[in-house]
Amino acid sequence: MAYQCPRCGGLVQRGSSTTAGVAGGAAGALLYGAFGPLNCNHCGKIAKSEFPPDVQRKLTLGSIGMVLIAAGLIAVVITLLVVFQK
Numbered sequence: 001m002a003y004q005c006p007r008c009g010g011l012v013q014r015g016s017s018t019t020a021g022v023a024g025g026a027a028g029a030l031l032y033g034a035f036g037p038l039n040c041n042h043c044g045k046i047a048k049s050e051f052p053p054d055v056q057r058k059l060t061l062g063s064i065g066m067v068l069i070a071a072g073l074i075a076v077v078i079t080l081l082v083v084f085q086k
């Protein structure tokens, strides 16, 4: 998933955090990606409000999708824990 930088026109990617990944596993990394700042290779961190409205809509939809995936992962982990405790 890549977006265009509103400042330089380059590629912008969702941020990733190793710390969030270690603390919360895949779900933590996904949630950080969904709500964290976006990164441009040239300009650094870009706030969502700097993007044009139609891109902001896509970003929000993408975030919701990532949250759903994270929730699904958490549900699977909890289910597995419950199943293996019996």
Ligand SMILES: [Zn+2]
Pocket (backbone or CB within 6 Å): 005, 006, 007, 008, 009, 010, 040, 041, 042, 043, 044
């Ligand atoms: Zn840029």
